[in-house]
């Protein structure tokens with residue numbers, strides 16, 4: 458992956474398309490996130506605001522709902538059937554076989570319709586993916602800059618402070634903790650939005666993003682930008698959102714709430730409000746989902762973080778060759794001087 462990209466001419470852009478890492482990181486990621494944004498959109502809000510122009514979304518909405526019901530109801534049942542222990546009938550070799558047969562029938566009854574619907578959805582999505590692909594290529598060749606995804610870090614403070622936090626929150630303490638200021642994150646977003654033509658998915662994270670008191674304004678900023686196509690907030694369900702935030706979420710047609718389920722965390726000492734949060738969001742028809750709540754989900758520890766002794770060049774080379782680069786956006790005003798504050802607005806497209 459080159460260090461800087463020349464996008465000024467059509468021939469330069471065509472040349473870039475020959476670069477496999479660029480294609481993977483830019484074109485393919487944009488196709489995936491653009492499709493996701495299209496599917497995630499709050500169609501109910503769109504249809505309600507303009508029923509005539511959004512009529513074509515109704516079948517998609519029905520299909521999405523059907524898939525959601527199938528996945529939420531049939532999949533846990535399926536997991537239960539598969540994990541059901543064999544009855545102990547040691548003397549009769551025929552009976553376990555009968556049980557396997559019964560399981561197969563149950564599987565066919567419950568899982569097969571799910572698979573059929575999924576295949577149907579995939580078949581319906583195939584043309585959509587083709588349209589998205591053509592759109593992304595065309596936009597790139599026309600010189601548009603699309604950003605597939607980034608994470609907006611509002612704070613490193615978290616109510617859980619998990620031992621093996623993937624976001625490395627356990628390495629921040631009271632002196633190094635970061636929380637952006639509203640004006641800081643606002644100007645950072647403005648600067649970013651000036652430089653791109655669209656962003657398909659923004660994920661608001663922390664720490665626990667609900668600890669950021671102006672999160673409702675951040676939601677409004679993202680919602681009001683036509684360049685931002687979809688965004689979600691990831692919360693650990695330890696904080697009940699304030700009415701202002703719920704109102705902002707309800708008014709948005711492109712926001713989604715992702716609730717992480719930490720019930721199985723071995724060191725959990727803080728109360729989780731998953732059900733209450735779901736009820737609140739459902740009551741206001743705010744799209745949401747609970748991540749990793751399947752019966753088969755297990756706690757996974759990513760292990761310890763350790764230094765690999767890479768120099769700056771090595772770190773950069775590693776980042777540039779990564780096919781799924783993490784892009785975090787923070788406001789420089791929230792970064793303490795201690796950890797090298799100053800201007801951390803290093804928005805360098807394509808990593």
Ligand code: SF4
Pocket residue numbers: 615616617618619621622623624625626627663664665693
């Ligand atoms: S809840 Fe999430 S962000 Fe907070 S410490 Fe745990 S893994 Fe990290």
